[in-house]
Amino acid sequence: MKKPYIIGAVILLVVIGNSFAVYEHSPEAEYQKGLHYYKEKNYQKALLFFEEAAEHNYAPAEAKLGNMYLNGLGVSRDNDKAAYWFKKAAEQGIATAENYLGYIYEQGLGVPQDYSKALYWYKKAAEQGDALAETNLGYIYEQGLGVPQDYSKALYWYKKAAEQGIAAAENNLGHMYLYRLGAPRDYNKAFYWYRKAAEQGIAAAEGNLGVMYTEGLGVPQNYSKAVYWFKKAAEQGNAAAENDLGYMYANGLGVPQDYRKALYWYKKAAEQGDAAAKINLERLEPEN
Numbered sequence: 001m002k003k004p005y006i007i008g009a010v011i012l013l014v015v016i017g018n019s020f021a022v023y024e025h026s027p028e029a030e031y032q033k034g035l036h037y038y039k040e041k042n043y044q045k046a047l048l049f050f051e052e053a054a055e056h057n058y059a060p061a062e063a064k065l066g067n068m069y070l071n072g073l074g075v076s077r078d079n080d081k082a083a084y085w086f087k088k089a090a091e092q093g094i095a096t097a098e099n100y101l102g103y104i105y106e107q108g109l110g111v112p113q114d115y116s117k118a119l120y121w122y123k124k125a126a127e128q129g130d131a132l133a134e135t136n137l138g139y140i141y142e143q144g145l146g147v148p149q150d151y152s153k154a155l156y157w158y159k160k161a162a163e164q165g166i167a168a169a170e171n172n173l174g175h176m177y178l179y180r181l182g183a184p185r186d187y188n189k190a191f192y193w194y195r196k197a198a199e200q201g202i203a204a205a206e207g208n209l210g211v212m213y214t215e216g217l218g219v220p221q222n223y224s225k226a227v228y229w230f231k232k233a234a235e236q237g238n239a240a241a242e243n244d245l246g247y248m249y250a251n252g253l254g255v256p257q258d259y260r261k262a263l264y265w266y267k268k269a270a271e272q273g274d275a276a277a278k279i280n281l282e283r284l285e286p287e288n
Helices: 027-039 043-054 059-071 079-090 095-107 115-126 131-143 151-162 167-178 187-198 203-215 223-234 239-251 259-271 275-287
Strands: none
Touching: 027 043, 027 059, 043 059, 059 079, 059 095, 079 095, 095 115, 095 131, 115 131, 131 151, 131 167, 151 167, 167 187, 167 203, 187 203, 203 223, 203 239, 223 239, 239 259, 239 275, 259 275
């Protein structure tokens, strides 16, 4: 069986806050002004208002500042400042900031890498129903990062996030069902969740559908459909799918045999460090 594509930590640029009447110079008012400029992508002006609100410990503004420093919006990227502001907001219970702070600790951005702290903050956010945190928590348990590997817990959290429509969780949940991780093998469920994620344009899921059609897992074997999904994923730069698409052209599976196109896709994948593509390229080049 071909190796599946799974997705690690996920974060999302989000706007935090509600619409409500505020006094003109209150922290809430400054924050709302910041949101106005943020939505217009005038990040430098947004930053000024978020900073004003954050001086009064207004947690949503602190979270937005963390976001802006992490992603270099209106300022130079600064992981130290991102970690500082996310922590301040997370300590006030802002779920989005808790998820971001978990990501900060998982990746070691502006802080020493610490999977235990990542787990702590992901769990805090997930307990508030934050779907991205649920996805990240699933990944922590699946990979055994800072905790004993626990596929049952990974499955639980992926499923909660997938049911909220998080594409990365849908893809990873498909992976769990395909490989009997925390649940009995179920090709139909694997295909269902991969398809859900692929419909949201997730390259990994598109590649996984290609694998299922190639091998006839839960669906009739169909090389043409496999090529369709491999191509969609490859066009997004997914190295594994580029290699698989090269293989389909090299062997004339679902498409006319075409060594030129096979070489093209193998090279694309190999340039990204895909080991299988490098081997396939070595095998094909002497012949062509």
